[in-house]
Amino acid sequence: MYSRISNTLMFIGLLINQHKVSGNLNRVIGGYDAPSEFGRFHASLQNLSGQHVCGSAVVTKSHVVTVAHCVAGTEPQYVKIVVGTNDLDNGGLQYDAEVLNIHQQYNSSTRINDIAIIKISGYFDLQHITIIEMGYNELLEGDPVIITGFGAQEPNGESSRQMYAINLPVFSQETCRFAMRYSKEVVDSMFCTFTQIGQGTCHGDSGGPIIKDNKLVGLVSWGIPCAVGFPDVHTRISHFTEWIKEEVIKDFI
Incomplete structure (x- = not known):
């Protein structure tokens, strides 16, 4: 070996x-x-200037999962979620983050338990967005x-x-x-x-x-x-x- x-x-x-x-x-x-259908569940996490910061995935009608290091140390009001497109300059729907739930045992140095859940305000439009x-x-x-x-x-x-x-x-x-x-x-x-x-x-x-x-x-x-x-x-x-x-x-x- x-x-x-x-x-x-x-x-x-x-x-x-x-x-x-x-x-x-x-x-x-x-x-x-990426095929357009990937944009239906892959959500872009953005700052208030509309710049892409990290990716995430839609897992319920009001939640995405991402890695903890993308949102650790920030507050929900500074995070926007854009989903429904594979081209950030063309289409997509924007949602506000309401709650950032970082795994309780996340370690920023080792990246162990590097996962977080973001709850949005309201619900995703499932005509344009897919739960994976x-x-x-x-x-x-x-x-x-x-x-x-x-x-x-x-x-x-x-x-x-x-x-x-x-x-x-x-x-x-x-x-x-x-x-x-x-x-x-x-x-x-x-x-x-x-x-x-x-x-x-x-x-x-x-x-x-x-x-x-x-x-x-x-x-x-x-x-x-x-x-x-x-x-x-x-x-x-x-x-x-x-x-x-x-x-x-x-x-x-």
């Missing part, structure tokens, strides 16, 4: 060196224009997932106004732990994706939904930006479905 990990990390290292020579970043990096079902099954290495986001194309770049998507496989949990050991610990409530340099997430993709078989299985959480040859690490939704349901129910009582 150590030999397998070493070979994989050698491959990652070669990709990093290749990137230093070429200096190129493709495009969610290395992806494609949460996935309960555990992901396996090699499972295909789709990541969507409005993230930047390069480190410290501006977020995109157009949503992008990318198809990636779930990466080996053990190899990911080893690869990211000098950054943060990859725990069981996280999973990773990786293929090659030039394919992955960037600034502004955090909180964006990761889907498999039309179900929400993850949220973009952390990594070494942007698609430079290291795995991306995500919040594993199956570990938080019960917490989400319990917290959401409280809002309807």
Whole structure:
């Protein structure tokens, strides 16, 4: 197993060196224009100036889930939710955040329990917006997932106004732990994706939904930006479905 990990990390290292020579970043990096239907459940979290900050996913008629680090330290009145479009300059419906519910055991340093629920004022217009079902099954290495986001194309770049998507496989949990050991610990409530340099997430993709078989299985959480040859690490939704349901129910009582 150590030999397998070493070979994989050698491959990652070669990709990093290749990137230093070429200096190129493709495009969610290395992806494609997201289909319009993805905009029905992928919501953009924005500041009061209308700038995209993070992604999120619609999970009830009045809630989205995102990662905790996107909303920690802010107040609901400074967060706007735009959903119903894959082009932020064309269409979409805007909602006000009413409650920011950050996981009680979220750790900002380790990104453990990096998840939060936002309750909006009122209800989503379900003629234009879709509630995505949460996935309960555990992901396996090699499972295909789709990541969507409005993230930047390069480190410290501006977020995109157009949503992008990318198809990636779930990466080996053990190899990911080893690869990211000098950054943060990859725990069981996280999973990773990786293929090659030039394919992955960037600034502004955090909180964006990761889907498999039309179900929400993850949220973009952390990594070494942007698609430079290291795995991306995500919040594993199956570990938080019960917490989400319990917290959401409280809002309807």
